[in-house]
Amino acid sequence: MTPEEFTFTKFANNAFYRRQNATLIDMAGVGSGQRIVDLACGNGGVTKLIVERLRGARDSVIIAIDHSSEMLRLAMEELRDARTAAVQYVQSQVEQVSEAVKESADTVFFCNAIHYVPDKEQLLTEISRALKPGGKLAFNTAFFDGAHPPDTMVFARKWMMRSVRILRREHGLSIVRSDKVESRNQLTPEEYRELLEDNGFRIVKQEIETVPVPMEGWRDISGFKDFIGGAMPGVPMDKASQALQAGCEQIFAEMKREFVDRNWLRIVAVRV
Numbered sequence: 001m002t003p004e005e006f007t008f009t010k011f012a013n014n015a016f017y018r019r020q021n022a023t024l025i026d027m028a029g030v031g032s033g034q035r036i037v038d039l040a041c042g043n044g045g046v047t048k049l050i051v052e053r054l055r056g057a058r059d060s061v062i063i064a065i066d067h068s069s070e071m072l073r074l075a076m077e078e079l080r081d082a083r084t085a086a087v088q089y090v091q092s093q094v095e096q097v098s099e100a101v102k103e104s105a106d107t108v109f110f111c112n113a114i115h116y117v118p119d120k121e122q123l124l125t126e127i128s129r130a131l132k133p134g135g136k137l138a139f140n141t142a143f144f145d146g147a148h149p150p151d152t153m154v155f156a157r158k159w160m161m162r163s164v165r166i167l168r169r170e171h172g173l174s175i176v177r178s179d180k181v182e183s184r185n186q187l188t189p190e191e192y193r194e195l196l197e198d199n200g201f202r203i204v205k206q207e208i209e210t211v212p213v214p215m216e217g218w219r220d221i222s223g224f225k226d227f228i229g230g231a232m233p234g235v236p237m238d239k240a241s242q243a244l245q246a247g248c249e250q251i252f253a254e255m256k257r258e259f260v261d262r263n264w265l266r267i268v269a270v271r272v
């Protein structure tokens, strides 16, 4: 595998994952004549869902933002055939969203990426600047304190232990322990509430859904570089990915499981 193959696309195409993003979009609602931001747009899966809901409304604008030029290229490809409102692609850090957006937006979607951002207060100040008064911020994440249902801990532990063993036996490699990556510094739903309220937002909807994730989902996330780097720091991507995928398949078979649950948090907040 070449490094550019460790993208998010394969995982993002899982039906259960698309459904999580679709549910968030429907919870916030989108309409014609709006200026909508898709923050950390990745490969464009969310952008495409927004476009579908706008049903060809030509007076809407979607601004798809990501810091990765590779992701923006994939997003453009994903939306090649979309007949719709204008989609603008902007390469920017999410921490500078107000500059990237220029005119203020009706809604900012921020799917599956808030856990990457170390300074969430600064981020919320920026998102607030990018929104009209009364504008909405809608985000979701499966990396929060509470994402692992207690009865899935056994799976998680066995999977990691098996993958580490495969890595050692088949490749003679070990994990290099370092500082925790940011996506592991996870907030509770209550901490998200306080953060939003302290930074000029009011939550209008909040849900946690327990999602049965099939083996393919866990295997595909093991092919995404951010996940691999978090789970097996300091190990070459191809070897780490192979060990995680083999470990996943073996533990699913041994535990005779079809799914392992994961909790997804989704929040819609309004700029007050």
Ligand SMILES: C[S@@+](CC[C@H](N)C(=O)[O-])C[C@H]1O[C@@H](n2cnc3c(N)ncnc32)[C@H](O)[C@@H]1O
Residues within 6 Å of the ligand: 008, 012, 021, 039, 040, 041, 042, 043, 045, 046, 065, 066, 067, 068, 071, 092, 093, 094, 095, 110, 111, 112, 113, 116
């Ligand atoms: C897990 S993907 C989520 C993609 C998409 N939002 C979705 O839900 O399918 C995370 C994305 O966040 C982007 N990203 C992470 N940190 C970022 C930052 N500080 N500024 C801009 N983009 C960032 C990555 O490049 C990647 O495309």
